[in-house]
Amino acid sequence: MALRVLLPLLLLAAALLLHQAEGVDNPASDCCLKTSQRTIPIKWVKSYSIQGPESGCVLRAVVFTTKKNKKICFSPTDPAVQKLIKDLKNPRRNTSQGKPKRQKRKQV
Template structure:
């Protein structure tokens, strides 16, 4: 069987179009938001928290919340600061804490001549 040049051209164009549409769809699907769906009023000790972020309900997320990040890499969902006094205090403590400086490498000190 022989295929005409126009048939090969249309097949190639259709293949290129479908691949480009598939890649656009895949790229847009990667933008899923990582939201807190519920919050817990259980107090979180300051010693385990490294930072925080505020989640608002006006974006992709449904509820306002405070997301605390722990030293072990966990994300803990707490109430919005205006809804809970302990959350406000914990945020103030994190912001007031001094920024830790980079450690100096351990080892022998270079000799001074």
């Protein structure tokens, strides 16, 4: 008799646990495990984000997303990375990467 009552309760508990486990979003699954020592040209970069303990990751890193949607991790203390972030934040950044635009001559 106890089995008839206990079995449905166990099945219900198992179903609830499975439902909760499916809904858990693990932010640490997309964390950088190491950082690159290379440099990346600004013209390749579309955006960046910063990861660290506040985002569920052990390693603090700057994650640049390229225009080809690849993610590359860099050390946030690297001066070249800090300069790249500063350049990305600058709204007056020229998209032609330093090439001045030609202006039309006005004929008098």
